[in-house]
Amino acid sequence: MTELRRGPVVPQVAGLLRQRLRRGDWRPGDRLPNEVRLAAEFGVGRSSVREAVRLLVQDGLLDVRHGSGTFVATGEPPATRDVRQLVRRARLLEVYEVRRALEVEAARLAAQRVRPEDVARLREDLRKRQDERDSDPAVFVDADLAFHRAVVELSGNALLLTLFTAAEPVLREILTDLVRHETHLPDSSPAHADLLDALERRDPDAAVAATVANLDPVLCGVRTAVTLTPLGQPE
Template identity: 70%
Template sequence: MAETARLRQGPVVPRVESALRAMLAERRWRPGERLPNEVALAAELGVGRSSVREAVRLLAHDGLLEVRHGSGTYAARTPAPDAEGGIRRLLRRARLREVYEVRRALEVEAARLAAGRVRPEDIGRLRDDLTRRQERAGGDPAAFVDADLAFHRTVVELSGNAVLLGLFTSVLPVLREALVEMVRYEAALPDVSDAHAGLLDALARGDADAAIAATVSHLGAVMELIEKEVAAP
């Protein structure tokens, strides 16, 4: 099938999701009808079973599929032609942009304050956090995001501003969810390891301007990618 060839380009799971969504829209399986099992779908689409499983999970979350444990996966409803998938992806991207706008506002100020308040013993803690982040890069998306956010939360904590820390902590669940999704599915994520190392170095030197610049650099690189995706048709 033509869609199978397209599955080989770009992140696999979103393309499996798109292929299954198209099949549902074409009423290949009517509501209440059971889909082939993971093995059969993976073979047809030329992907691994884990990719099919994750795509099914996403479609079940949207109410298009129903997973009945011990029985199989069933079509729940037919998606609206063409528009539904694109609208959902656009909402995801727009939501992520809003989260990053809030994140930038909080972390830039946190970096500025932390540069003037950090103690020598705090640098060792930050270095350990950064090492854990780097060790998890390229591995499990959730583990990497947790390590990344632990590093940034430490920076916010070292700002010495309890209100700022409270605000950052309140947005962490939304931020984590969005970041895990982005790391899992986005193939073109920029490498911001150098900016993280630059932030640590700036804090160790007590250089507020450099700490701000490093924070803007690593968040700005990701925001630029997000902006392009939101603007894309």
């Protein structure tokens, strides 16, 4: 049985299915095990498997054939692939909009409440993030989210931390996919360093500005892709 992290189950099951597809456990056209077997393997309910499959269907990775089962998707017409891509980016856009609101306020509060020993821990978290930049995308994203989670924790706001914890599995999944497949992502390392510097100086305005500089380039890029990419046209 696969052991899942604490937190929302569906994004984790979706991530595990993606990993198996990437590994080639199932090839295009293969039929997946039924819901009962997958639920037993992951240690979750059948409804969680069903919702995870639905997410992968939206992204064009799986194909549900009623009465036959769930199959690994084969080739699709260009227009259909464009729709799948737009759906994925729309989901990313919604999550990123929430993330921006949450982390901007968390950075402002953290700058007011941070202690010297907290800065030392953040510096170590940032160093780990930088060390993993050329690692597997999943490893890098874990290190990146650990730094951001530490900032949210330093806000001292339990509700912000609860919201971040709820969103973290979804963020992990979509950010890993983004880092793995998007080749023109901006380097946010300077913004991360600026955020650490702002927190060390206990400057709320600078902390907010650094957080915005970190998140807005990706947010703007995704928003543009969702609203302006014509169906059936190359990006």
